Amino acid sequence: MPLSQLTLHNFRNYPELRLNAVPGFMVFSGANGAGKTNILEAVSLLAPGRGLRRAALRDIAYQNGPGDFAVAAQLGDVHLGSGTSMEAPERRKTRINEAAVPTNDLAEWLSILWLTPAMDRLFTEGASGRRNFLDRLVTALEPSHAGNCARYEAARRERNRLLADAYPANHSWMEGLDVQLARFGSLVAEARDRMVSALNQGLQQSDSRIFATPAMQLADDELHSEHQLHQMLQHYRPADRAAGRTIRGPHRTDLLVMHSAKQQPAEKCSTGEQKALLFSIILAHADLIAERRNSRPILLLDEVAAHLDPQRRAALFDKLAERGGQVWLTGTEPELFREIPDSALHFEVADGTVRQR
Structure with a gap:
């Protein structure tokens, strides 16, 4: 509307x-x-x-x-x-x-979706910008995703505070945070995976004669079930304490985009081609929302x-x-x-x- x-x-x-x-x-x-x-x-x-x-x-x-x-x-x-x-x-x-x-x-x-001149740098800058971009796409289709991201980040900030503390935190306290990270992290990761899969399917059916057709992929090895993510957090807890922060998880995910026809990573494409790839993603996402939300x-x-x-x-x-x-x-x-x-x-x-x- x-x-x-x-x-x-x-x-x-x-x-x-x-x-x-x-x-x-x-x-x-x-x-x-x-x-x-x-x-x-x-x-x-x-x-x-x-x-x-x-x-x-x-x-x-x-x-x-x-x-x-x-x-x-x-x-x-x-x-x-x-x-x-x-x-x-x-x-x-x-x-x-x-x-x-x-x-x-x-x-x-x-x-609401947007495309701005600042987004021209999306493929050449850090992964955090691409994660934010992907999370906006997910939230536009699955409104609960914003809350899951916020809860994951809140738990991660608290966990990082405990990891950076000079005195080891109470085990049950840290374990409780790991349970929260695993629960909300798995919801975030699964929603991102659903979005990338749905967009790739729509992009394969799009008209590539006007704008380049991208292929999207999540670049991480943390796309796990809640149980697997919990196990990973427990396994890496000593390394996390040494680093003073949570070093693995959905907050490290990157979105990789490939120019399908040229089989070339988006960051190596020309500025015009990168703009065309973005247009294709935004238009495919708008079509997906129209289909799912009527x-x-x-x-x-x-x-x-x-x-x-x-x-x-x-x-x-x-x-x-x-x-x-x-x-x-x-x-x-x-x-x-x-x-x-x-x-x-x-x-x-x-x-x-x-x-x-």
């Missing part, structure tokens, strides 16, 4: 902003620094996690404001809201129909048109229009979006103001 309205309060460079939205394309054009990406970031905060910039909450609030911010949206008859207060600017609060709920509950109502996700595509030649740009817009769903796009020039359907809403963004064209 698409958003029908978006309201911002003290968000980035917008003291106040209210936008009506349509089910199809929402197009924002304007100079760099005008505030286009800020609008997409606001939408991304209607999903669990830290949004498309992964910014600290204090950096999101309007610079000349009191320190709070709010993002609200209308989704059919449902009102979604997320933000901070002046009293607690470092704590994000979420409401659904005015009732306070955990932020992870947003995933029950909305699936509702297309909201797509946030930041500055994507400028990196495509006219043929691929037109093909992308055709694919998005054919599949339906709500798509929010940004670009510096309105001419980049000439092939977008006439039903789209076009906005001009300049110095924190948004005007419909």
Whole structure:
């Protein structure tokens, strides 16, 4: 279900902003620094996690404001809201129909995917970025995954604290943490494995004439059952104590992507090919969500048109229009979006103001 309205309060460079939205394309054009990406970031905060910039909450609030911010949206008859207060600017609060709920509950109502220029480095930087990327894909389809990841990380932080302590921890205390790590770690690993398998199946059926077809694989040897993961944690406990941290487990997983036609790792492909691989993954994932949840996700595509030649740009817009769903796009020039359907809403963004064209 698409958003029908978006309201911002003290968000980035917008003291106040209210936008009506349509089910199809929402197009924002304007100079760099005008505030286009800020609008997409606001939408991304209607999903669990830290949004498309992964910014600290204090950096999101309007610079000349009191320190709070709010993002609200209308989704059919449902009102979604997320933000901070002046009293607690470092704590994000979420409401659904005015009732306070955990932020992870947003995933029950909305699936949101995004592609940003920063993600161009996904295949060449560290594994943590690829794990975060994969976990966002999983959460969009399996909302409980966000909670399982959070519980795993909380247990791992506590275990690392005990491992780094100069005095050995009580055995039963450490054993209890190992039980938690094994339980939530196995749930996290199994969900990731399901996602990679489902995406690979969808990608094999995709049209490779426009965008490159990737093959995905989890690179770890920790994809175990709960029992096996528990045994591994017990076995490596002496090595973990020597290192002062948990050295093996799902927190070390990496996502490997291969250009199928060239049989070449994504990190060795050209920048354009890497972008094409990302497009293919995002589109396949959107199709998977539509199939499983009977509702297309909201797509946030930041500055994507400028990196495509006219043929691929037109093909992308055709694919998005054919599949339906709500798509929010940004670009510096309105001419980049000439092939977008006439039903789209076009906005001009300049110095924190948004005007419909």
